[in-house]
Amino acid sequence: IVGIFAIMEISRGVVSIIRRRTNPALLLASVFLIIIFFGTILLMVPRSTLDGVTISMVDALFVSTSAVCVTGLSPVDIAATFSTEGLIVIALLVQIGGLGVMTITSFFALFFMGNTGLYDQFALRDMVGSDTFSSLLSTLIYILGFTLGIEAIGAVAIWTSIHGTLGMTLADEIFFSVFHSISAFCNAGFSTLSGNLGNTMIISQHNWFYISISLLIILGGIGFPVLVNLKNVISYYLRYGFTKLIRHQTPPKYPHLTRLNTKIAISWTLTLLIIGTALFAFTEWNNAFAGMSISDKLAHSFFNAASPRTGGFNSVNLASFSLLTLIVYMIMMWIGGASQSTAGGIKVNTLGVAFASFMSVVRGEKSVRMFNREISDSSVRRAYATIFGSVMMILICFITLLSLEPNL
Numbered sequence: 409i410v411g412i413f414a415i416m417e418i419s420r421g422v423v424s425i426i427r428r429r430t431n432p433a434l435l436l437a438s439v440f441l442i443i444i445f446f447g448t449i450l451l452m453v454p455r456s457t458l459d460g461v462t463i464s465m466v467d468a469l470f471v472s473t474s475a476v477c478v479t480g481l482s483p484v485d486i487a488a489t490f491s492t493e494g495l496i497v498i499a500l501l502v503q504i505g506g507l508g509v510m511t512i513t514s515f516f517a518l519f520f521m522g523n524t525g526l527y528d529q530f531a532l533r534d535m536v537g538s539d540t541f542s543s544l545l546s547t548l549i550y551i552l553g554f555t556l557g558i559e560a561i562g563a564v565a566i567w568t569s570i571h572g573t574l575g576m577t578l579a580d581e582i583f584f585s586v587f588h589s590i591s592a593f594c595n596a597g598f599s600t601l602s603g604n605l606g607n608t609m610i611i612s613q614h615n616w617f618y619i620s621i622s623l624l625i626i627l628g629g630i631g632f633p634v635l636v637n638l639k640n641v642i643s644y645y646l647r648y649g650f651t652k653l654i655r656h657q658t659p660p661k662y663p664h665l666t667r668l669n670t671k672i673a674i675s676w677t678l679t680l681l682i683i684g685t686a687l688f689a690f691t692e693w694n695n696a697f698a699g700m701s702i703s704d705k706l707a708h709s710f711f712n713a714a715s716p717r718t719g720g721f722n723s724v725n726l727a728s729f730s731l732l733t734l735i736v737y738m739i740m741m742w743i744g745g746a747s748q749s750t751a752g753g754i755k756v757n758t759l760g761v762a763f764a765s766f767m768s769v770v771r772g773e774k775s776v777r778m779f780n781r782e783i784s785d786s787s788v789r790r791a792y793a794t795i796f797g798s799v800m801m802i803l804i805c806f807i808t809l810l811s812l813e814p815n816l
Contacts, residue, residue: 447472456494475501480597480720506594562589592624597720629745673746684713
């Protein structure tokens, strides 16, 4: 009951702030800071840590920030520090961060407060990528429904892969599966195992586990608008086949049913996965993957191709990778996933548009086209601006770290 009242108060607060014409980006950052603050307090509660273990405010703040921002970094061993209650707090922070605070609070604002004004509708529509006002609420429901549905299926897949193999009780296995499903789909990279997913209990003969985690990372990283669009495409073709086979009628076909954004996100995601899997298998077959069976090597190659793009998990010690593999790792981390997804990076959409622009210059074409669709100049400029801003930020942080930590 307390949680429901808290959600209602947050929803009212979001609506009141939006009506003051607050910048949506500033609003999102502010809500993130508030969630991080409360997450820090909850992680410092004695019940959140194991008996005899205490956590400093700095470490709690770091873990809370890492969970909300779904980075997966931690200054402490998660498994050896936090109790079940603490792990639940981390899972909730990851879920909130993965979905996007504005998406969740906006949904509850609409649910509890009723219809909002025109300015509110514009702000919420742009934030979730909805095309029309009428589909705004349904889009928000799709986002939550897809998330919970995929995570539930992922938890079942993980449970079937580890059941009876880790020496856990049934309740522990279920919690393990749910936690890792949330962490994987939200691209957070947190694990309840010491040593992350490179733990000796699970590193061999658990290929289905690594494949399940990889698929959850991929689904979380292609973006909610893409998932919604794919759902609509699949539903259309199912209805099309049913009408044609059962009713013996030919329903009308609709052009551009699959959006350009969906085509770009899926094509570039598959390209990076195929190239990454092949490269990791080639460079680490007899190096970091030495001693594994052929099936294990292939599974770990696929997993390590999916995880760097902000998945955050690791199955082997990264220090054992060759320099070439680490360079590929860094490139994949820089690229990240698709726009409006739980992943970070410059986004595959940005890379796709920049590459299409590059090819148009090489061919001497005046316009940039992808999948027989022309890309607007503003999109091309934003892509280049994103890449330049990212490179500049990396260089600034790189120089700052060298200055502050010269011994490293």
